[in-house]
Amino acid sequence: METQQNQAPRPVTVEFTGNAGEYFKIWIVNIALTVVTLGIYSPWAKVRKLRYFYGNTSIEDGHLDYHAKPTAILYGRVIAVGMLFVYYLLSQYAPTAGLVLITLIVLFIPVLIVRAKVFQLRNTSYHGLRFNFQRNYKDSFIVFYGGALIALFSLGFAAPSVIYLRNKFVANNAGYGRTQFQFNGRQGPFYSIFWSSVGLALLGGLGVALFVGGLGSLFGAAAGGSSGTAAGLAAQAIAIITTLALFGFYAAIGIYVQTRQRNYVWNSTVLGGNSFESTLSVRSMVFIMLTNAVVIALTLGLMIPWAQIRLARYRAEHMTVHLADDWRDYVAAKDSQGNALGEEIGEAFDVEVDFAF
Amino acid sequence: MRTTASYYDGQTAGAERVALQLIGGSLLFELAGATQFVELNTASVVEPVGRGPWVVELADGAYLKITDADFGEMLAEESDSSGFVRMLEGAWHWALVSIVVAVVATWATLTYGVPALATTVAFALPENVSAALRDEGMGVLDDVFFDESELSEESTERVTRLFDDIKKTNLDFRPYRLEFRASRIGANAFAVPGGIVVMTDELVELAESDAELMAVLAHEVGHLHGRHSLRILLQNSVSALFIAGLTGDISNITALSAAIPTVLMQAKYSRDFEREADDFAFDYLKLRGVSTDALSDLLRRLDDSESEDGSELAAWLSSHPPSEERKHGE
Numbered sequence: 001m002e003t004q005q006n007q008a009p010r011p012v013t014v015e016f017t018g019n020a021g022e023y024f025k026i027w028i029v030n031i032a033l034t035v036v037t038l039g040i041y042s043p044w045a046k047v048r049k050l051r052y053f054y055g056n057t058s059i060e061d062g063h064l065d066y067h068a069k070p071t072a073i074l075y076g077r078v079i080a081v082g083m084l085f086v087y088y089l090l091s092q093y094a095p096t097a098g099l100v101l102i103t104l105i106v107l108f109i110p111v112l113i114v115r116a117k118v119f120q121l122r123n124t125s126y127h128g129l130r131f132n133f134q135r136n137y138k139d140s141f142i143v144f145y146g147g148a149l150i151a152l153f154s155l156g157f158a159a160p161s162v163i164y165l166r167n168k169f170v171a172n173n174a175g176y177g178r179t180q181f182q183f184n185g186r187q188g189p190f191y192s193i194f195w196s197s198v199g200l201a202l203l204g205g206l207g208v209a210l211f212v213g214g215l216g217s218l219f220g221a222a223a224g225g226s227s228g229t230a231a232g233l234a235a236q237a238i239a240i241i242t243t244l245a246l247f248g249f250y251a252a253i254g255i256y257v258q259t260r261q262r263n264y265v266w267n268s269t270v271l272g273g274n275s276f277e278s279t280l281s282v283r284s285m286v287f288i289m290l291t292n293a294v295v296i297a298l299t300l301g302l303m304i305p306w307a308q309i310r311l312a313r314y315r316a317e318h319m320t321v322h323l324a325d326d327w328r329d330y331v332a333a334k335d336s337q338g339n340a341l342g343e344e345i346g347e348a349f350d351v352e353v354d355f356a357f
Numbered sequence: 358m359r360t361t362a363s364y365y366d367g368q369t370a371g372a373e374r375v376a377l378q379l380i381g382g383s384l385l386f387e388l389a390g391a392t393q394f395v396e397l398n399t400a401s402v403v404e405p406v407g408r409g410p411w412v413v414e415l416a417d418g419a420y421l422k423i424t425d426a427d428f429g430e431m432l433a434e435e436s437d438s439s440g441f442v443r444m445l446e447g448a449w450h451w452a453l454v455s456i457v458v459a460v461v462a463t464w465a466t467l468t469y470g471v472p473a474l475a476t477t478v479a480f481a482l483p484e485n486v487s488a489a490l491r492d493e494g495m496g497v498l499d500d501v502f503f504d505e506s507e508l509s510e511e512s513t514e515r516v517t518r519l520f521d522d523i524k525k526t527n528l529d530f531r532p533y534r535l536e537f538r539a540s541r542i543g544a545n546a547f548a549v550p551g552g553i554v555v556m557t558d559e560l561v562e563l564a565e566s567d568a569e570l571m572a573v574l575a576h577e578v579g580h581l582h583g584r585h586s587l588r589i590l591l592q593n594s595v596s597a598l599f600i601a602g603l604t605g606d607i608s609n610i611t612a613l614s615a616a617i618p619t620v621l622m623q624a625k626y627s628r629d630f631e632r633e634a635d636d637f638a639f640d641y642l643k644l645r646g647v648s649t650d651a652l653s654d655l656l657r658r659l660d661d662s663e664s665e666d667g668s669e670l671a672a673w674l675s676s677h678p679p680s681e682e683r684k685h686g687e
Binding site (some may be wrong): 031036065067088093127327 | 368409480
């Protein structure tokens with residue numbers, strides 16, 4: 001594609017039109033059919049879910065679409081579950097062979113990551129043109145194992161460099177048609193996010209300790225002289241409150257890191273003459289994620305669809321694309337479809353696939 | 358029947374608006390001045406999700422998006438799409454039915470299906486796990502929990518005699534072995550996969566009669582005989598996979614809510630196996646004409662001997678049934 005900077009970029013906000021009621025029906029039918037078919041329906045469920053979310057996401061007059069064939073995902077899942085089963089059997093009867101198997105799988109994680117990205121992006125289109133991911137196995141091995149070594153030898157202090165390298169790897173190997181995304185970010189901001197999260201964690205830990213100490217003496221004074229059970233109950237209440245407060249607080253720090261990294265990665269990425277602007281606010285994200293978790297727990301999961309739609313809408317509303325190019329200039333890469341193997345084996349073995357996008 | 362559709366060639370971004378006709382199982386449309394003729398059986402018709410469009414994927418990677426619902430219904434009739442899922446997704450009463458079906462089927466799968474599957478698989482496999490694994494398991498326990506036993510020869514012989522008597526009741530029990538250890542975690546007994554029962558010095562001392570020792574030994578033999586270690590491994594992994602499959606698409610933070618049912622389910626499985634081992638012990642005690650109270654007597658004393666951290670809440674998550682409940686085999 002020839003990048004033509006012939007127009008001034010115009011900002012376009014991503015629009016999300018999904019609604020919770022409509023998605024609830026799709027979601028609950030997905031679950032019922034998945035359970036009744038003992039999981040065999042799950043690839044169809046996944047495809048319907050993604051088709052709903054992608055189909056309801058648009059930029060100007062173009063929509064995202066998801067094209068994966070459920071049978072391709074099923075094939076990958078059968079292999080993944082089969083390997084898991086073999087692993088369990090081996091670990092019971094031939095532990096050494098089980099260890100060899102799990103080592104082999106771990107060795108091939110960089111391959112699985114690439115395959116998963118290829119499958120995910122080649123099955124996603126915007127305006128009818130598919131995204132793409134380079135089969136760059138060499139860099140995947142370098143980033144994954146090199147990164148692990150850097151993190152190890154720096155005792156974790158160079159972790160932001162590793163996150164930087166991973167995001168750069170994913171963005172630079174992604175493409176829209178045959179046009180590559182380009183990541184222009186630096187390492188510095190990843191370090192500033194890292195150190196501010198460490199600072200927050202320390203401050204928060206101190207705060208929680210003081211809070212609990214205060215509660216403890218309060219309850220202790222209240223229970224003073226009364227029976228042992230009252231004191232026991234108070235201790236238990238304090239333990240529960242502390243656990244929840246600590247969990248909420250560290251979840252919030254996780255959200256802080258994710259949100260700021262996501263903003264930075266998108267804001268430093270370009271596609272041809274187009275750039276992106278992600279303006280997620282940490283405060284809103286923390287509020288949405290934590291209230292989502294509470295509402296889901298209180299409704300025994302029934303509000304999961306509402307929570308997902310709410311998050312997707314907030315993310316879309318805070319993503320702007322600065323369009324400079326004519327979409328007509330974007331054309332397809334030469335080969336198009338990958339199979340589902342990488343992605344689904346990755347899922348079954350808990351490989352972290354979703355770096356940034 | 359005719360409508361207007363968007364045509365995507367799969368090669369460039371952007372759509373072409375085309376006038377589309379459906380005539381006798383074939384689609385007709387004009388593209389760049391030429392009439393395109395597509396037999397539906399060479400294409401695949403993809404049903405809409407929600408208010409989304411109908412999609413017809415053509416053999417060459419191009420596709421048509423159709424927003425006209427009536428035209429979509431005609432397409433569905435001409436192609437082999439059943440419309441079953443679309444019907445379910447389209448109405449609130451089906452959503453309610455789906456909730457009931459999902460809850461009942463999940464409950465039935467986790468309570469009956471998974472344990473039945475694990476039992477079938479566990480008993481289809483050879484009983485003896487490799488000696489290497491058994492020794493490895495013992496080695497880990499020795500490192501973490503145990504020291505050398507300091508019991509007198511007299512008491513080990515007494516307990517071993519009781520153990521040998523249990524072994525006599527079934528030829529399958531011949532390979533089982535009894536070991537004694539001093540415990541760093543208080544009085545307890547263990548069944549180690551591969552056929553070892555471990556008695557801790559503390560439990561032997563806590564027992565006030567042979568009947569109580571018989572009860573606890575038989576309980577552990579019940580674990581071995583029922584292949585509980587393999588079954589619980591299978592049940593935990595299959596149920597975790599199942600629950601993850603249902604909730605796996607929720608985001609990181611809320612994924613915690615998926616961990617809760619998994620943990621509760623695994624605690625329930627563990628309690629079920631304890632009850633099964635209790636029943637085994639009760640049967641043995643009855644066979645020998647000993648009161649089945651022996652087991653609960655010992656367990657109650659075990660509860661008392663432990664520190665007082667056992668609270669009402671913890672019982673909910675407990676891996677063992679409450680002692681008061683473990684009285685009789687009836």
